[in-house]
Amino acid sequence: MEDLLDGPDDLEPLERPLQPWDTAALLFTSGTTGPSKAVLSSAMHLATMGRVSYPGTHRDDRALIFTPLFHITGMSAVCWALVHGGSFGVITKYSTTTFWEDVLRVRGTFLVMMGSIGTMLNALPPSAAERDTTLRMALLAPMTPDAMAVCRRAGMRYYSVFNMSETSVPLRTGFDPGTPYSCGVPREGVEARLVDEHDMPVPPGAVGELVLRCADPWVMTTGYFRNPEATAEAWRNAWFHTGDALRQGPSGEYFYVDRVKDSIRRRGENISSYEVEVEVQAHPAVDEAAAVAVPSELGEDDVLVVVVPRPGAEIDPAELLGFLVDRMPHYMVPRYVRVADALPRTPTMKVQKAVLRAEGSAAAWDREAAGIRVRREAVR
Template identity: 50%
Template structure:
């Protein structure tokens, strides 16, 4: 049955297709007994049950004083409290503002101030970090669990006490619109103060809606392995809510337990960020490698091991380019055979690759990716309380991603590097991404980060920081010999540093700024000091 349209513009979906409150109410009627949220311990929440939980918690937040459109800070790890808080705040038309659970000190003070929140929902273990930190407009803490909290810097309300009658109507001042702000997601903050990305309901819908991710259907179950303060963690529940489908919420990614949890939760799809796919592929093979329910996986980035991953685990691979600010502008078909690609431009999106002056580069040349969409409000609405950063990113009517790409003659895009992470060595521009990909092909390397360090000859030297596959050891000389045969001479790292694990944010991004600040340490191996020099090949005419 065709529903009457809410808006004259056909590009804008109905409210009950893209606004959380109306979506939940719709499915609670149409799919009352279908599971929407499942947990690793086997508990399931149907749409009907979830609606009651959400309405009861929303009534509690309303009694506390949370108003429609108000920003509410949420500082929680993944779990039941986090997902109910997310849904309940949006049910009131309030803005969900999650904080990274690694925040502390000045960075924590920055996001508290930037959020403009009066209320913070917080795990008790995080409360001590608020001591001695400027709390800006914060008035009250809502603390989860029934544990007592000593020395809290603000009045405390117990989260479990925020419960109202799920039968309450919870009237709104006005209907929640697709262009209203749903969330503020903070960028990783590894290279400077975090920016709060303003995302509307329509932005979140466009991020992984039917036109963005056509391979995802109402019968799929999405295994969410990222923290809820990351777009990769808060996006999946909304992606599946928009389809009337289900999501499996787990605490975090574990190489050893991944496939067993996927099977136990009957998950059919997963998003593998960063080195997750590498970790899974480099784990010891098991007879049960295909004994699971996963059928589809997004692998970001798409590595040369994609075919081996499909063969070993029986999973179709897709890839994508996305970031918190945009809405999946580049998506691939199943099992792309162009290694390293992110896919092609999806319907409803325009993409340009440009130079430093926003002038388009030729096909095959490297340029910064600029994006805009046909649908209004389908990308970010700017950076919260940061008009300068908003103007810089949105100049000339396009959103500037800060990522360098190239495009081939067939229309496929290839990520080259973050513009700020590019390395220039002896006249050659080097992609840290491509260096890392080659280093990770070594069977003993679990993960790698390539950075620029100062050279005595001007420009940069290439340094890689590597961590081993469990149970194996990395010999720097042997790794250097492997790389000399695998990559152009100018890309071969001069410096190799060994760590048990690379420093990462809780959203699995390597903290390159920290590694750059440490530079060449006393335990770093120097290829040239070891007598291994790599020279340009000469060819006779």
């Protein structure tokens, strides 16, 4: 740090000029389905991230960061500042109760609103700090109704993207769309497809894994550090495989469905854990929820949902089940419900579903043991 503060004239000269394809950083994946992987990121990859992540911003803006800088959510704001000559402010620990005061202290003008943060902020009563916020724009990941409501309450514009540490914002919506959960459409220079497990295109409207390639070189990762097996798996057949399942709507927009490894197979039906969580979190007593697959004695999977109550609320698993029956297909209704004080999270605020799967259903309420049978039309 002392060398940097002394000024460029005192730095050692480079052995050779840096090139766009030179590895500039190792970023890390979120680690929701297993150990994090180190992502090889070129200078062009990071520069592209800084250029395309935050449309409508300029050098007078200030990015607000409260996620780790070893992951692209935080690092994309640093890349933006380097590309545009802007600034960023860091909140070292996120707190829902002090969030709006922290924003005013840092004077951030835009941020990435991750995961359930929108739900937690929307549950707060309106405040002077919220009304007087310096924030004017939010990237919602995902674009939930709660997160959209927070932006409207605070007078912020909002949009959403699909992105990961390995890519450079391949999908992006316009500002203030009316459709929740959209990831948008491919930006210029990006080609996207949805494919099955054999890399064959899926029919229109069907769920498939998102695969990508770009017209410009070096704008996505070249692979994983010291992990040639994972690199070969991700880049097979000349496309980058995201590991995420999406579907495409009639207008061409892409919608996130689930991590491929987090999808649940029950009674011959594929279930999106993400869609289960959306419906569970609609219950007025539920603050957060995570759905995972657990082994079934009949083969395939059963659905376990882990729920965190809102402050002062209690959750009755049987009542929650009755609430869900009219909101989802019968095969998606969870068999197991476990009430927890909190969900295990990665440093990037994502739920560690591998931990929940490892804990299993042993301590959960079981509707089969309670004698409740879910049929196509009714609960008995």
